[in-house]
Amino acid sequence: MMRGCSRTRLTQNQGTAVCMTNCPTLIVTVGLPARGKTYISKKLTRYLNWIGVPTREFNVGQYRREFVKIYKSFEFFRPDNEEGLKIRRQCASAALNDVRQYLTEEGGQVAVFDATNTTRERRETIVQFAEQNGFKVFFVESVCEDPDVIQENIVQVKLGSPDYTNCNTDEAVEDFLKRIKCYENSYETLDEVLDRDLSYIKIMDVGQRFLVNRVLDHIQSRIVYYLMNIHITPRSIYLCRHGESELNVNGRIGGDSGLTPRGKAFGKKLSQFIQTQGISDLKVWTSQMKRTIQTAEALDVPYEQWKVLNEIDAGVCEEMMYEEIQDHYPLEFALRDQDKYRYRYPKGESYEDLVQRLEPVIMELERQENVLVVCHQAVMRCLLAYFLDKTAEELPYLKCPLHTVLKLTPVAYGCKVESISLNVDAVNTHRERPENVEVSRMSKEALLTVPAHQ
Amino acid sequence: MMRGCSRTRLTQNQGTAVCMTNCPTLIVTVGLPARGKTYISKKLTRYLNWIGVPTREFNVGQYRREFVKIYKSFEFFRPDNEEGLKIRRQCASAALNDVRQYLTEEGGQVAVFDATNTTRERRETIVQFAEQNGFKVFFVESVCEDPDVIQENIVQVKLGSPDYTNCNTDEAVEDFLKRIKCYENSYETLDEVLDRDLSYIKIMDVGQRFLVNRVLDHIQSRIVYYLMNIHITPRSIYLCRHGESELNVNGRIGGDSGLTPRGKAFGKKLSQFIQTQGISDLKVWTSQMKRTIQTAEALDVPYEQWKVLNEIDAGVCEEMMYEEIQDHYPLEFALRDQDKYRYRYPKGESYEDLVQRLEPVIMELERQENVLVVCHQAVMRCLLAYFLDKTAEELPYLKCPLHTVLKLTPVAYGCKVESISLNVDAVNTHRERPENVNIHRTTQDALHTVPPHV
Numbered sequence: 014m015m016r017g018c019s020r021t022r023l024t025q026n027q028g029t030a031v032c033m034t035n036c037p038t039l040i041v042t043v044g045l046p047a048r049g050k051t052y053i054s055k056k057l058t059r060y061l062n063w064i065g066v067p068t069r070e071f072n073v074g075q076y077r078r079e080f081v082k083i084y085k086s087f088e089f090f091r092p093d094n095e096e097g098l099k100i101r102r103q104c105a106s107a108a109l110n111d112v113r114q115y116l117t118e119e120g121g122q123v124a125v126f127d128a129t130n131t132t133r134e135r136r137e138t139i140v141q142f143a144e145q146n147g148f149k150v151f152f153v154e155s156v157c158e159d160p161d162v163i164q165e166n167i168v169q170v171k172l173g174s175p176d177y178t179n180c181n182t183d184e185a186v187e188d189f190l191k192r193i194k195c196y197e198n199s200y201e202t203l204d205e206v207l208d209r210d211l212s213y214i215k216i217m218d219v220g221q222r223f224l225v226n227r228v229l230d231h232i233q234s235r236i237v238y239y240l241m242n243i244h245i246t247p248r249s250i251y252l253c254r255h256g257e258s259e260l261n262v263n264g265r266i267g268g269d270s271g272l273t274p275r276g277k278a279f280g281k282k283l284s285q286f287i288q289t290q291g292i293s294d295l296k297v298w299t300s301q302m303k304r305t306i307q308t309a310e311a312l313d314v315p316y317e318q319w320k321v322l323n324e325i326d327a328g329v330c331e332e333m334m335y336e337e338i339q340d341h342y343p344l345e346f347a348l349r350d351q352d353k354y355r356y357r358y359p360k361g362e363s364y365e366d367l368v369q370r371l372e373p374v375i376m377e378l379e380r381q382e383n384v385l386v387v388c389h390q391a392v393m394r395c396l397l398a399y400f401l402d403k404t405a406e407e408l409p410y411l412k413c414p415l416h417t418v419l420k421l422t423p424v425a426y427g428c429k430v431e432s433i434s435l436n437v438d439a440v441n442t443h444r445e446r447p448e449n450v451e452v453s454r455m456s457k458e459a460l461l462t463v464p465a466h467q
Numbered sequence: 468m469m470r471g472c473s474r475t476r477l478t479q480n481q482g483t484a485v486c487m488t489n490c491p492t493l494i495v496t497v498g499l500p501a502r503g504k505t506y507i508s509k510k511l512t513r514y515l516n517w518i519g520v521p522t523r524e525f526n527v528g529q530y531r532r533e534f535v536k537i538y539k540s541f542e543f544f545r546p547d548n549e550e551g552l553k554i555r556r557q558c559a560s561a562a563l564n565d566v567r568q569y570l571t572e573e574g575g576q577v578a579v580f581d582a583t584n585t586t587r588e589r590r591e592t593i594v595q596f597a598e599q600n601g602f603k604v605f606f607v608e609s610v611c612e613d614p615d616v617i618q619e620n621i622v623q624v625k626l627g628s629p630d631y632t633n634c635n636t637d638e639a640v641e642d643f644l645k646r647i648k649c650y651e652n653s654y655e656t657l658d659e660v661l662d663r664d665l666s667y668i669k670i671m672d673v674g675q676r677f678l679v680n681r682v683l684d685h686i687q688s689r690i691v692y693y694l695m696n697i698h699i700t701p702r703s704i705y706l707c708r709h710g711e712s713e714l715n716v717n718g719r720i721g722g723d724s725g726l727t728p729r730g731k732a733f734g735k736k737l738s739q740f741i742q743t744q745g746i747s748d749l750k751v752w753t754s755q756m757k758r759t760i761q762t763a764e765a766l767d768v769p770y771e772q773w774k775v776l777n778e779i780d781a782g783v784c785e786e787m788m789y790e791e792i793q794d795h796y797p798l799e800f801a802l803r804d805q806d807k808y809r810y811r812y813p814k815g816e817s818y819e820d821l822v823q824r825l826e827p828v829i830m831e832l833e834r835q836e837n838v839l840v841v842c843h844q845a846v847m848r849c850l851l852a853y854f855l856d857k858t859a860e861e862l863p864y865l866k867c868p869l870h871t872v873l874k875l876t877p878v879a880y881g882c883k884v885e886s887i888s889l890n891v892d893a894v895n896t897h898r899e900r901p902e903n904v905n906i907h908r909t910t911q912d913a914l915h916t917v918p919p920h921v
Contacts, residue, residue, distance in 0.1 A: 205676070209676075221680070221681055222659070222663075222678070222679065222680045222681070223677070223678070223679040223680075224676070224677070224678050224679075225676065225677040225678075225679065225695065226675070226676045226677075227675060227676070228695065230834075231831065231834060234692075234695065234696055234834065237695065238688075238692045238695075241679065241682065241688065241691065241692075242688055320820060320823070321823075331814075360785075366774060369774070369775075370824070377685065380684075380685060380688060
């Protein structure tokens with residue numbers, strides 16, 4: 014739980030900055046090509062940003078692609094290619110420079126330096142860079158010798174790389190395998206003895222085994238926990254809201270009402286949909302509110318209730334219509350429109366609070382395989398934002414209509430989304446941000462974007 | 468988050484029970500004497516029980532002490548002592564039998580089998596036992612060669628053992644070191660290759676390094692996370708409530724009121740107390756409610772606000788006096804007295820919910836060193852129950868009076884508690900469980916134990 018740690022100014026002292034309690038962290042990947050370093054970097058970055066830790070990844074390969082416009086072949090990576098080595102060193106330096114800027118001037122808290130970093134010498138350079146700037150360093154190494162995993166990796170993410178747009182599959186695979194060979198001779202894996210003073214996690218065989226050394230602080234502990242819970246087994250996550258509820262139809266927020274007849278019809282359609290998906294071993298999760306439980310009951314399969322999946326608590330505004338909120342709390346209503354993510358209803362919650370309480374759900378979703386989560390509008394927006402890497406600004410306005418299932422399937426470095434409407438009519442509950450969010454605005458302007466209701 | 472997993476019946480099939488989704492887990496310690504196995508077993512058991520997973524530890528040494536009434540010397544543990552070996556094997560079997568009974572008949576979910584288990588042969592026996600009964604096995608090995616750590620261990624927990632009541636310190640230490648030697652020759656540590664199919668965590672050098680293999684499920688993942696966050700550095704945790712608040716004085720629960728003059732006086736006394744404690748680097752945590760923040764402000768040191776430290780949400784009963792709750796919700800009031808731990812206020816929370824949301828606080832307290840937590844009555848009861856291993860039945864009735872600091876210092880296998888009253892008068896807010904909890908009781912019976920207020 015990142016509780017809004019305050020940043021402390023660094024004092025420069027003989028070329029080594031003093032590392033304060035909340036000094037930035039530099040995560041450094043280590044490993045041969047096609048070991049999942051970029052996959053891990055992007056996923057970790059997405060997770061940290063979602064829980065509120067400003068994080069950015071710096072992929073050295075991308076710097077190289079910008080510098081060397083056209084990739085010719087694996088020869089560029091030959092250890093005896095002086096020109097290639099020079100360019101690669103320059104790219105790494107440029108990336109580290111951007112890292113420094115991000116962490117010291119742009120408010121970044123974590124930077125992920127994504128490159129092979131396979132020699133002890135290179136890693137020592139990075140450690141010194143971090144020491145000079147007062148950054149903590151945490152290495153994440155991925156070690157894998159399973160040829161099937163490496164092949165699948167190449168097929169999933171390398172074939173589509175800009176490096177291989179003009180090659181056919183066999184040519185690309187052959188070249189990439191030779192590229193990997195260029196690194197193998199000089200590869201120095203993190204060693205229990207030689208690297209005993211470094212902080213790192215070594216991930217072996219795609220998460221079957223881990224070696225963890227010198228975890229120094231809270232963020233490193235959370236990173237380790239996250240990395241130990243993710244997997245790459247193909248699966249799908251289904252997100253949907255409860256069926257239409259009585260309060261929905263009346264334009265009221267929150268509460269704990271039951272389903273309307275249309276909402277119940279959605280439950281039946283959902284059941285049919287799930288069966289057509291033919292998923293083995295689907296887990297079904299709901300909140301502890303009537304409307305999600307009633308929806309899941311229609312599926313006639315076991316389901317688990319999570320209190321933390323309950324809808325955002327609207328505090329004093331619970332069960333009100335937007336018109337009533339404007340009437341009783343016009344100031345609050347305007348403040349919410351100004352910063353919907355951080356705004357907390359009096360005696361209630363904010364989206365930011367919601368993300369904090371949903372973190373265990375995300376962690377368990379990472380551990381699981383096929384899961385259907387029957388939840389609520391604000392909750393679904395938070396979960397969706399995690400999977401689709403949406404910002405805090407976008408999150409509260411993500412469209413999650415009733416009676417629509419979102420099927421999320423991890424692919425390459427991201428998530429494929431399929432939106433499946435189950436063709437049961439429902440009221441629209443999505444209120445767009447109005448143009449005028451001023452505290453002094455008129456009722457009409459405040460209520461301009463309220464969706465129609467009874 | 469253990470969401471009340473339902474237990475499924477095991478089907479016996481050719482001597483091997485089918486392991487269902489929620490089958491019990493057998494945690495097995497591994498390691499030479501004085502490596503912290505019992506410390507880890509007890510701490511892990513306490514943690515799992517607190518988060519709601521029924522867990523019990525089975526210490527084979529204890530079975531041995533019950534069997535062999537008087538411990539003579541290390542000779543009992545000599546590898547060539549046939550009589551000793553026979554007794555030790557019987558004790559291990561007796562313990563495993565009790566494990567089976569606990570996990571299959573008494574509703575246990577996790578059993579911690581605490582013994583040296585230093586040979587591959589012994590561990591294989593246990594794995595077979597688990598397979599026959601449909602238990603998952605997770606090994607926890609502690610490896611340490613630091614003589615200072617081992618010495619400190621012997622001094623802290625072995626000298627006080629029943630085995631050494633009639634020895635002086637030097638005799639005891641000498642005998643115990645010889646006892647350790649008896650195990651050394653046959654010690655087969657968990658091996659990355661030979662034991663690659665087992666699920667385990669190997670803890671090295673008191674948590675500096677970890678090797679984690681084949682984490683199979685949620686509970687194992689939580690156990691690993693917990694074990695990676697605990698440490699044995701001496702420190703103290705200070706727990707106290709906010710200073711007396713306006714609502715306290717009026718006998719009202721919940722709300723977000725400020726401090727009374729006496730409450731502010733407590734803040735000043737707390738500041739003086741903290742200074743006399745002379746703690747280096749004390750972290751101060753509060754909730755996000757006015758009364759804890761105002762209290763911390765008096766300390767004039769940086770503090771961190773945690774929303775999850777907010778007082779239990781009394782839902783519809785927020786800001787009511789007990790007399791008013793009895794007046795408006797007599798049924799609810801009685802139900803709460805019947806099961807104060809699990810009872811959830813309408814639109815509010817239960818103590819059980821509170822424990823769930825406080826788990827990240829406990830995890831971070833384990834990571835930290837000296838911390839002062841300024842919180843609330845129900846919250847403090849939950850935290851205290853964790854440190855003092857109180858049951859769900861005892862927890863909601865733990866005494867946490869205003870203006871009193873509890874100083875918790877880990878010692879041996881538990882926690883020393885010092886209760887320090889700062890001598891500032893305050894209203895009593897502790898309501899004991901009344902004798903009559905029947906829903907038909909009279910108002911007088913219901914309000915019998917309400918403490919006096921303005």
